[in-house]
Amino acid sequence: MKIVEDFIPAGRSNRPGLKLFGPEWITIHDTANTGTGADAAAHARYLKGDDAAKKLVSWHFTVDDRQIVQHLPLYEVGWHAGDGVNGTGNRSSIGIEICENPDGNREKAEGNAAWLVADLLSKFGLALERVVQHNKWSGKNCPRVLRARPNGWQQFLAAVESNLKDTIFPDVPADHWAAEGIKFVKEQGLMSGKSDGKFYPDEALTRAQAASVLKRFYDFLLKKTDG
Ligand SMILES: [Zn+2]
Incomplete structure (x- = not known):
């Protein structure tokens, strides 16, 4: 609309x-x-x-x-x-x-x-x-x-x-420019919302968080090739 x-x-x-x-x-x-x-x-x-x-x-x-x-x-x-x-x-x-x-x-x-x-x-x-x-x-x-x-x-x-219901996180509407990626990382468990349920799409990732996401993504890929 x-x-x-x-x-x-x-x-x-x-x-x-x-x-x-x-x-x-x-x-x-x-x-x-x-x-x-x-x-x-x-x-x-x-x-x-x-x-x-x-x-x-x-x-x-x-x-x-x-x-x-x-x-x-x-x-x-x-x-x-x-x-x-x-x-x-x-x-x-x-x-x-x-x-x-x-x-x-x-x-x-x-x-x-x-x-x-x-x-x-x-x-x-x-x-x-x-x-x-x-x-x-x-x-x-x-x-x-x-x-x-x-x-x-x-x-x-x-x-x-x-x-x-079409929204991915309370602060990520379905028409957000990165909606596809955010939906993917949420559904695959690679990234989640904070304790208040919001995603904070504009916040920066720390090096520690980036490492965790990469590890989860690596495990995700391994699981994919296993299955
Ligand atoms: Zn009125």
């Missing part, structure tokens, strides 16, 4: 430029905008306009049935949680809006959002419990479509979880 970057210009009042703490949470919203054409691109235009600037409203992603548009860098604060300037929701969560436009396929939009959430959980090494409703922060009835549908929220989390 492609993520289109269309950032709110720096310096706009709804792009405070504050560093996001963590991120530790992912907050799910529904747009509550049922107008025809109220898709991700339309919300990107809205966020760059004067009304959103005046209302000091912003979030990180809008998802419709065809694309994902990103409005803010991942490590910047957006004003979407309704829990105040110093609220945990605003200061440490990534905000995702799911579109409700009647000319779009809502089921597909939710599927795309579930994919995005799984991708972000992998990227930041966060557990599924870190995916929360806007309601958690402010008590607002949001995401209203998911909340109104019986088991809607549970279904959404289940969709996130099934996307997560």
Whole structure:
């Protein structure tokens, strides 16, 4: 799934430029905008306009049935949680809006959002419990479509979880550039995750670790020729 970057210009009042703490949470919203054409691109235009600037409203992603548009860098604060300037929701969560436009396929939009959430959980090494409703922060009835549908929220989390199954380690998504190699060393027992279960793909290997991996690889090759 492609993520289109269309950032709110720096310096706009709804792009405070504050560093996001963590991120530790992912907050799910529904747009509550049922107008025809109220898709991700339309919300990107809205966020760059004067009304959103005046209302000091912003979030990180809008998802419709065809694309994902990103409005803010991942490590910047957006004003979407309704829990105040110093609220945990605003200061440490990534905000995702799911579109409700009647000319779009809502089921597909939710599927795309579930994919995005799984991708972000992998990227930041966060557990599924870190995916929360806007309601958690402010008590607002949001995401209203998911909340109104019986088991809607549970279904959404289940969709996130099934996307997560494709990930190799919590911090190695299936589309990581070295996914094939990391999957191989994990499955063959040549390398494993750390005690917290993460792989830390960008960390350096010490000489001692390199020696251990080489020894394991040698044993692996011997076993292969034996069998
Ligand atoms: Zn909301």
